[in-house]
Amino acid sequence: MVQRALIEQRPWLLASLVAGIGYYFIAQTALPDIYEWTIKGAGAAFLAIYALTRHQGRDTRQIAAVMACGALGDVLIELNLIWGALAFLVGHLIAIQLYLRHRRTVLGRSQKLVCLAFLVLIPLIAFLIPADRSAAPGIALYAAGLGAMTATAWSSTFSRYRVGIGAVLFAVSDLLIFSRMGPLENSAIPGLLIWPLYYFGQFLICIGVVGELKKRTSVSP
Known part of the structure; x- marks a missing residue:
């Protein structure tokens, strides 16, 4: 019954799940790159379409744009890390504007500290990770946008159990990408966790x- 309702009422969401979960199992296989990259980008692209078909308005268009930037970044990062990072950074900036427009008017002290931690620790950790120190400033600059996105998502009026946690998963996924340039260069952990954390964060x-x-x-009345 639940599966049927998902197919009938939210086909784009189902399509995203199929692409997002499917990519995890076909990545690094003998499948030609063009097909692999198409499936990879489809996960977030279908989320963008889902948003536009479920609700109308400026806010919906913005979150759809965030997902579209993610889809573009998913593909571009396979060609060039900087191109992919720029696409994701644009998405973060759009998301930050959306979350700030829906920020909580009252935030407890502990939650303020959490947001401050995201703002400071995410770029700091990203800066400290790479063994090649010449890459550290650029990574930290990107991570500053990532940290701001995470902090504003957490302090927004959207659900912390969905949007807040999703942003945190996204941030952890990116930090694991950076870890391949440093302490986890030869570890299997990033390869196992980066995609599921990223995709389900976006989801x-x-x-x-x-x-x-x-x-x-x-x-609303």
Whole structure:
């Protein structure tokens, strides 16, 4: 029953899940790169379409743009790390604007400290990771946007259990990417965790924002 409802009511969400989960199992196989990259980018691309078909308005278009930037970054990063990072950074900047527009008016002291930790620790850890110190400033610059995105998502009025945690998963995934340039260069851990953390982070962000916007619309007078 649940599967049927998902197929009938949220086909783009189902398509995203199929692509996102499927990519994890076909990555690094004998499948030609063009097909592998298409499946990889489709996970976030279908989330963008899902957002646009589930709700209308400026906020929805913004979260769809965030997902579209993610899809572009997923493909570009296979060609050039800097190109991919720039696409993701644009997505972070769009997300930051969205979250700031929906920021909580009251934030407890502990939550302020959590947000400060995201702002400071994410770029700091990213800066310290690479063995090639010449790469550290550029990575830290990107991570500053990542940290700001995570902090503003956590302090927004969107669900922390979806959007907040999704942003944290995204940040951890990126830090694991950077770890390949340093302490986990020869470890299998990044390869096992980077994609599922990233994809399900994006998934939680998208359904969290869209679901909340739809709920607010349905209860508004």
